[in-house]
Amino acid sequence: MSSIIQLLPDHVANQIAAGEVVQRPASVVKELLENAVDAKANDIKLIIKDAGKSLVQVIDNGVGMSVTDARLCFERHATSKIRAAEDLFSLHTKGFRGEALASIAAIAHVEMKTKQEQDELGTHLAIEGGKFVSQDVAVLPKGTSFAVKNLFFNIPARRNFLKSDTVEHRHIVDEFQRVALAHPNIHFTMYHNGSEMFNLPASNLRQRIVNIFSGKTNEKLVPIQESTEIVGIQGFVSKPEFAKKNRGEQFFFVNDRFIKSGYLHHAIMAAYEGLLKDGCQPSYFIYLDVPPNTIDINIHPTKTEIKFDDEHALYAILRSAIKHSLGQFNVAPVLDFDRDSNLDTPYEYEGKEASMPLIQVDANFNPFGDPDPAPTKSYSSGSGSSYSGSGSSYRKPEPSNWESLYVGLKQDTETITDIQDIQFESEEVTGSLFNDKEIEEAIYKTYQIHKKYIVSPIKSGMVIIDQQRAHQRVLYEQFLANMTVNQASSQQLLFPLNLYFSSQEIILISELQLSLVNTGFVFEEVKEDHVVISGIPVNVTESEVSILLEQLLSDLQDEIPESSFSQNDTIAKSMAKSLAVKTGTYLTEREQENLVNGLFACKEPNVSPFHKPTFITMSVEDLDKKFAV
CATH class of the missing domain: 3.30.565.10 (Histidine kinase-like ATPase, C-terminal domain)
Structure with a gap:
């Protein structure tokens, strides 16, 4: 063989x-x-x-x-x-x-x-x-x-x-x-x-970061510097107010080699605890210098993962270094926001003990005694003070013309002579708790439960609607229709918005510019590091523009669809997700009714753009079963 x-x-x-x-x-x-x-x-x-x-x-x-x-x-x-x-x-x-x-x-x-x-x-x-x-x-x-x-x-x-x-x-x-x-x-x-x-060009680390990501990167950076026997740390982290939805600008380098580490990323997120909005990610450029014999870089074919000898110590050092930098540069909030530095203790008084003031009390002082026309006062010099009096008391002088304060007031009160002259409003006694008109209005009334669900009665029972998913479906079909027929409405801004992005994000926005224009955006300029927007869709507020574009760029981080329809679909989904009313938002009765009517006017009201159910129905029979003994 x-x-x-x-x-x-x-x-x-x-x-x-x-x-x-x-x-x-x-x-x-x-x-x-x-x-x-x-x-x-x-x-x-x-x-x-x-x-x-x-x-x-x-x-x-x-x-x-x-x-x-x-x-x-x-x-x-x-x-x-x-x-x-x-x-x-x-x-x-x-x-x-x-x-x-x-x-x-x-x-x-x-x-x-x-x-x-x-x-x-x-x-x-x-x-x-x-x-x-x-x-x-x-x-x-x-x-x-x-x-x-x-x-x-x-x-x-x-x-x-x-x-x-x-x-x-x-x-x-x-x-x-x-x-x-x-x-x-x-x-x-x-x-x-x-x-x-x-x-x-060859430069220092901060300038290299600014040259690559352009925009206003320089004002976002907070430097980090720490040196221990285990690791040397240097680099920069971003201020919390510049956190983004995506994780694009996050870099770890160990001995000048780029790595990915979820464990170290968790240490950074722990340092930012309480400073970031939900779902936001900070930017960071962290350079670790460790002895080569304490790491193993041969555990992954692409060498983007490294095994450390003492990960726990590295975690603690990294988190402490970032917390220290955020506090040192007044990025993290302090307890006393209105602290006056002029009231701080001078350095020359740092080692001195505070002297206690001397207080002397007159044992003969009687507040209920006769007033003394000439009380005597004495003050002690130095750090203490004293007051002495001769048993005097103080009485508030009584005004002699107090009757004049009430001169000119009118007596508007009327005296009722006969109680039989009083007339009471007659009340109509009915045989039911509600009249027919109130019952008819209650049938079509909607109710909000826990600021999350909207309950609307129907003939066979009731409909329970998820307000966030329902609004996503309504907005999604609106945006998709506007982009398809190229008839989006736009509101002009009094002052154009200047939004700064990295060079890669600017490329993505340029490729999607035509689709964004069809949703209602008006771009005056698209530069290398920023865009100028003079018009926005009618259902978008000025404060939501940057959040909406960041969410869109985050959703398109992996791939931009090639066909125009796929691009429109992706943009409509992303914008609907950003602008939809969130769970925990109170809706008035008019807003609830508009949302319910808008949902059932959609082509596919049963599911959200992300294929999740928007509502459920509960019949009277289902309710009867709940009460069955």
């Missing part, structure tokens, strides 16, 4: 490894940028076309590679970062497994140009599907250039699983921002389809 276990060919093994390393074009961007950082480059360029599907190119001015290294770097498990197994616990670089370039070369057309500073000529390599096509010498500048073209050209199934260009481009920007934030001392530039998207 022949053996059934065989070794895989190299090109098959590389394609399997590529499934872990290269999930989308953003994975290629991450690996190439980290290699450029490890090459000690101080100027890195990223060039992409068609959201990385056609081209991903990274150019750096690092140390470059020799001819032998240029050929060897595409072999599996070939790396310059590790010599022994012990090196895994003392890593100071990004990539160390040696699988990235081999995996990328197995599923794309790769062209590499590299040259070391001391060499006169460089090396030009071309690889297609893991096979070397050409190797030549070339006149090149110092550094390395990797061009990855036609990603997944030999695996059509993987290429079909890629999302739209908008989604893939957003993932690439996320990876670019993570590497750029981890290394503010490096000059990064990014180009997409020939246009410059980011130009981040």
Whole structure:
């Protein structure tokens, strides 16, 4: 019997490894940028076309590679970062497994140009599907250039699983921002389809954050600084009033490596306890510096998760550091809001004891005695004071002309001479508690229960309506109808609104601008870091505009629908969710009736836009069963 276990060919093994390393074009961007950082480059360029599907190119001015290294770097498990197994616990670089370039070369057309500073000529390599096509010498500048073209050209199934260009481009920007934030001392530039998207000169950490997210980011940041034997913490968190619905601007870096940690995120949320609105998330840029031998970064293929030796201590230190910073910069509220700093104890009196005042009491003082026309007073000098009198008393003088206070008042009271002259209003005695008119009005009256449900009687029993879901359905169909027929009503603002967003959020708003205009928004300008809105839908208040747009951007964080109908549907759902009356809101009788009438005038009143029931009916028979003994 022949053996059934065989070794895989190299090109098959590389394609399997590529499934872990290269999930989308953003994975290629991450690996190439980290290699450029490890090459000690101080100027890195990223060039992409068609959201990385056609081209991903990274150019750096690092140390470059020799001819032998240029050929060897595409072999599996070939790396310059590790010599022994012990090196895994003392890593100071990004990539160390040696699988990235081999995996990328197995599923794309790769062209590499590299040259070391001391060499006169460089090396030009071309690889297609893991096979070397050409190797030549070339006149090149110092550094390395990797061009990855036609990603997944030999695996059509993987290429079909890629999302739209908008989604893939957003993932690439996320990876670019993570590497750029981890290394503010490096000059990064990014180009997409020939246009410059980011130009981040070398700067300090705060300036790098402002350059990436633009807008009014600088005034949102609160610095954090803490140093202990376990961890060194620095970075910035946002002020509570700038918290958003989405979790876009949240970054953890451990030894200049981006990570994701729900445990550490919980520590930050604990520090903000009582300062944030429900559902809001703070922005933060936290940089942790820990000894390399206390972490294990080899537990996840993408290296975005890290195992810490002492997570509990790290949790406590991080939460305390953020609480301290929020209090130090007067971000957290204090108990005495009207405290006058002029009343604080001066520093020179800090060690002194307070002297007690001396009080002397006259034992002969009688408040009921005869008044003394000339009482004697004496005051003691120094820190105490005293008062002495000769048993005097004080009486309030009585006015002599008190009768004059009542002169001129009219006597409006009338004296009733005969009690039989009093007439009483006659009352009609009926045989029922309510008259017919009151009974007729009560049949159509609605009632609100616990500020959550609306009860309306019907012939067969009653209808119990969830006010929030019902209002969502009404608003959803209104917005969808307005966007479909392009006849939305808009109210002009006396003063236009300036709303600031990050560069990625501005891109999303630009793509959805036409659909938002059809709902009633009027955009005067859409700039790189803010938008100017001069008109809003009629059922939207000015204070709700920023909340509505933030909720919309949060809902579209994963993907923007390609078709216009899907875009309209998503926008209508998001706006209905933001503007619908919430549970706990009191509704007047007129508002309750309008909501009930509007719900049953909808095309699909049974369910909300999110496919949840809006009402239930309870018949008289059901009520009878409840009372049955």
